[in-house]
Amino acid sequence: MDIPTIVTTVILIVEYAMKIIAVGVVPENRRPSSSSAWLLLILFLPLVGFPLYWLIGSPYMSGRRQKVQQAADEVLRQHTGDLPMLPADTEASRSLERIIQMNRTLTGMPCMTGEVLDMLDDPAQTYAAMAAEVDKASRYVHVQFYIMAWDDTTDVFFQALARAVQRGVRVRLLVDDMGSRKYAGWKQFKKRLTEVGVDWHLMLPIDILRGRWRRPDLRNHRKLLVVDGDMALVGSHNLIDPHYASKKNLKVGRRWHDLSVVVSGDIILEIEAVFAMDWYVECGEVLDPEEHFIDKPDLVPGGAANAMQLVPSGPGHPTExxxxxxxxxxxxxxxxxxxxxxxxxxxxxxxxxxxxxxxxxxxxxxxxxxxxxxxxxxxxxxxxxxxxxxxxxxxxxxxxxxxxxxxxxxxxxxxxxxxxxxxxxxxxxxxxxxxxxxxxxxxxxxxxxxxxxxxxxxxxxxxxxxxxxxxxxxxxxxxxxxxxxxx
CATH class of the missing domain: 3.30.870.10 (Endonuclease Chain A)
Structure with missing residues (x-):
């Protein structure tokens, strides 16, 4: 046999061996639809499918982030183990109570109470309301959003953060690296945060030159704000102009319509716990429990008061x-x-x-x-x-x-x-x-x-x-x- 024939034979043997292995490996612990899609890609386009599966195909996440998540969940269970399944004077059907129990088993988060202070949809009004709350801060502000940009619409909020820092308030900020870096002014945005004194860190950063690497398909998509442990905001808003810094979107009138809710009460302890875990993962600082986890007055559900349970999820929670x-x-x-x-x-x-x-x-x-x-x-x-x-x-x-x-x-x-x-x-x-x-x-x-x-x-x-x-x-x-x- 000549050399080209030998090379071709070896390539075919390796290719078919890898395909046979993929048939038995890819479906493990994976949805049937996902397994079928990956196998089709690998079988029909092996030169594309094999590298892509190696890069992002695994349904598992291992390493430091998963261990930190597991440790944080265990700490939550230890500190909340004596809490009842439902807050005092709260009624729920047996079926709903079982869902609450499931959520608690999977995340460590108990059912608590909270009060709905406001519901916000218009972006400009949302950022103005957030700025007003930050202006009341006397101890700390925690900010975590998937996408951020310091533009004309969000300026009111970031100026409030700058004023808070000047008053001596500790402002911690987390922003997703891949989610925000594609928008204009990204480098200037980070520079401005540093100049005004905000303690900011990237979530899930990729920086090969500094040895920071992780799966490129993962994102921290959470959106939350906590001020002094007295109020919190969660929802779908990102911190960016509703046209997402696109002249094309502006020209055709495309804008994003979001909805977020502002709450107070014990539920903030759970929102704070999510931020604390993400903050520790990205910068290694453990938030002081005596400053950030202070019990609030008990509420009885009814009117603005609700029984509430926060459900965090992500690659650190393989149970989805x-x-x-x-x-x-x-x-x-x-x-x-x-x-x-x-x-x-x-x-x-x-x-x-x-x-x-x-x-x-x-x-x-x-x-x-x-x-x-x-x-x-x-x-x-x-x-x-x-x-x-x-x-x-x-x-x-x-x-x-x-x-x-x-x-x-x-x-x-x-x-x-x-x-x-x-x-x-x-x-x-x-x-x-x-x-x-x-x-x-x-x-x-x-x-x-x-x-x-x-x-x-x-x-x-x-x-x-x-x-x-x-x-x-x-x-x-x-x-x-x-x-x-x-x-």
């Missing part, structure tokens, strides 16, 4: 607590279920829970944007519309060019959930997220008022209308549905 909570709550619904999600690519369990709710006679509504800002996810999302519509789900398309970026859900007239998590594989497994579940108070009413506003301006998609979609569009949707399982 947010996905399990969503599915459990959907199975709990008896009368109505309303879902608002900008990126809706359900896995088998989520899709089954939603359609099963319809078959039980539950009125199920899904609010999504008429046009998505992300090509692959947008088309993957569309691929599920036929199955949802055939089951009887009401799909409301929020009018373009606005991007409906709010992330919340209501179950019957009893339970509300709001936070940073989308309903897709990325938010379940690859992104660090937080969701706030509440019942017994006014959060559900506030979320349902938002839903009513969305419903008034949205287009109700019909099955006949959807069946009229051209074949090339459906083909593209299905291809993107397959590739979305890789992301």
């Amino acid at each position: 607590p947010n996905q399990r909570m969503f599915v459990a709550l959907m199975h709990l619904a008896k009368e109505s279920l309303t879902i608002v999600s900008p990126y809706f690519v359900p896995d088998e369990a989520l899709l089954g829970a939603i359609t099963s709710a319809v078959f039980r006679g539950v009125d199920v509504e899904l609010f999504v944007g008429a046009e998505a800002d992300q090509f692959i996810v947008g088309h993957a999302q569309r691929s599920y519309y036929a199955a949802l519509l055939e089951a009887g789900v009401k799909i409301y398309l929020y009018p373009a060019p606005t991007v409906l970026h709010s992330k919340h859900m209501t179950v019957d007239d009893r339970i509300g959930v709001i936070g940073s998590s989308n309903m897709d594989y990325r938010s379940f497994a690859l992104d660090y997220e937080i969701m706030l579940m509440a019942f017994g108070g006014n959060l559900v009413d506030l979320l349902q008022a938002q839903d009513a506003a969305y419903r008034e301006v949205s287009h109700l998609l019909t099955l006949d209308e959807w069946r009229g979609q051209p074949w090339p569009s459906r083909y593209l949707d299905n291809v993107c549905r397959l590739t979305s399982a890789l992301m």
